[in-house]
Amino acid sequence: xxSSVIARNSVMRQLAAMACESFDIGVLRPDGxxxxxxxxxxxxxxxxxxxxxxxxxxxxxxxxxxxxxxxLSLVDDLSADSLKRMKEAGFExxxxxxxxxxxxQAWLNHGRVLTCALSTLAAKxxxxxxxxxxSSADWRHFGRLAGFTNQxxxxxxxxxxxxxxxxxxxxxxxxxVAPEFIEQVIALAERSRLRTAASAEPQTxxxxxxxxxxxxxxxxxxxxxxxxxxxxxxxxxxxSRGVPEHQIRDEILHARDLxxxxxxxxxxxxxxxxxxxxxxxxxxxxx
Numbered sequence: 001x002x003s004s005v006i007a008r009n010s011v012m013r014q015l016a017a018m019a020c021e022s023f024d025i026g027v028l029r030p031d032g033x034x035x036x037x038x039x040x041x042x043x044x045x046x047x048x049x050x051x052x053x054x055x056x057x058x059x060x061x062x063x064x065x066x067x068x069x070x071x072l073s074l075v076d077d078l079s080a081d082s083l084k085r086m087k088e089a090g091f092e093x094x095x096x097x098x099x100x101x102x103x104x105q106a107w108l109n110h111g112r113v114l115t116c117a118l119s120t121l122a123a124k125x126x127x128x129x130x131x132x133x134x135s136s137a138d139w140r141h142f143g144r145l146a147g148f149t150n151q152x153x154x155x156x157x158x159x160x161x162x163x164x165x166x167x168x169x170x171x172x173x174x175x176x177v178a179p180e181f182i183e184q185v186i187a188l189a190e191r192s193r194l195r196t197a198a199s200a201e202p203q204t205x206x207x208x209x210x211x212x213x214x215x216x217x218x219x220x221x222x223x224x225x226x227x228x229x230x231x232x233x234x235x236x237x238x239x240s241r242g243v244p245e246h247q248i249r250d251e252i253l254h255a256r257d258l259x260x261x262x263x264x265x266x267x268x269x270x271x272x273x274x275x276x277x278x279x280x281x282x283x284x285x286x287x
Contacts, residue, residue: 004049004050004053006147007049007053007146007147007148008046008049008147009147010146010147010166010167011045011046011049011145011146011147012042012046013095013146013167013170014064014095014097014145014146014167014170015042015045015046016042016170016172017094017095017107017170017171017172018064018066018072018094018095018107019094019109019172020066020067020070020072021041021067022039022040022041022066022067022068023039023040023041023042023045023064023065023066023067024036024037024038024039024040024064024065024066024067024142025037025040025045025048025052025062025063025064025145026061026062026063026064026065026142027052027055027060027061027062027063028060028061028063029055029058029059029060030058030059030060030151035055038067039067039068040067045064049147052145052148053148056148056149056151059151060151061144061150061151061152062144062145062148063142063143063144063145064142064143064144064145065140065141065142065143069113069114069115069116069119069139070113070114070119070139071109071110071111071112071113071114072094072107072108072109072110073107073108073110073119073122073123073126074105074106074107074123074136074137074141074143075093075105075106075107075108075123075126075127075130075132075137076105076127076132076133076136076137076141076143077103077105077132077133077136078103078104078105078106078130078131078132079102079103079104079131080102080104082130082131082132083096083104083106085130086106086130089129089177090175090176090177091108091126091129091130091175091176091177091181092108092171092173092175092176093106093107093108093169093171093175094107094108094109094170094171094172094173094174094175095107095167095169095170095171095172096167096168096169097143097144097146097165097166097167097168098165098166098167098168099144099150099155099163099165100150100152100155100163101157101163103155104168105143105144107143108126108175108178109172109173109174109175109178110122110174110175110178110181110182111174111178111179111182112182114139114182114185116139116140117189118182118185118186118189119138119139120137120138120139121185121188121189122181122182122185123137123138123139123141124137124138125181125184125185125188144165145165146165146166146167147164147165147167148164148165149161149162149163149164149165150162150163150164150165184268187268187269191250191253191254194246194250195250212234212237213234213251213255214230214231214234214251214252214255214256215255216234217230217231217233217234217237218230218255218256220233227256231252231255231272231275232275232278232279234251234252235248235252235275235276235278235279236279236282236283238251238279239276239279239280239282239283240283245276245277245280248275248276248279248280249269249272249273249275249276252272252275252276253268253269253272
């Protein structure tokens with residue numbers, strides 16, 4: 001089987017696994033000029049493979065992304081260990097593209113089209129969880145098209161040749177924990193909105209009045225590493241100084257990684273809401 005047939009088969013399998021109605025193609029030439037073809041159907045891409053091969057032979061990079069709003073997230077620069085952890089955690093990629101030996105890109109299908117903001121938030125969260133490249137985590141980032149060479153000078157093989165971009169997995173489909181993860185992303189977006197709204201409100205306390213942050217209580221030996229007790233103690237401390245309930249919730253949510261508690265995002269939100277509510281009740285009783 002010659003290289004053109006292998007490239008065509010790889011491209012067709014990648015397009016099928018991405019499961020988009022249309023795609024954007026980016027051909028980045030060595031001089032930095034990007035030739036962008038937007039909204040192409042799979043047939044148009046397959047018909048242009050000879051052009052891609054010529055451009056690639058002269059040093060161009062061949063990129064692809066979904067056109068418009070979509071249901072995918074790209075996680076870039078993943079190691080074999082990161083991919084293993086991703087799959088074990090229920091985030092099975094729809095496809096995996098090896099961009100150079102030891103480096104891969106994974107596309108995950110959320111099962112629903114996300115807004116641009118939610119799509120970017122999801123991509124960044126996935127990159128943080130699994131050690132991906134945060135600078136590549138946004139809703140419009142290009143991934144590489146399999147079947148062509150990676151022309152980055154730093155990715156050259158010991159022979160001096162550029163490595164081929166290879167399709168390592170093309171199962172397609174939605175990953176197992178997609179509903180829970182999207183619920184968490186929506187909750188993150190809402191917390192961000194609340195933070196923005198809170199920053200525009202008059203504050204009922206000053207820096208002089210509130211000296212200690214949640215992490216100070218987490219490190220306090222009196223709580224012996226019991227972060228639940230430390231959270232409650234800080235919440236009472238903050239409530240007694242006039243910190244509003246929504247800000248107490250927000251501070252606890254961002255003080256540590258509550259996802260390690262397990263369960264959906266709603267359970268984590270329920271935890272901080274109950275902590276803040278109990279703290280306000282305790283502070284009022286003392287007052």
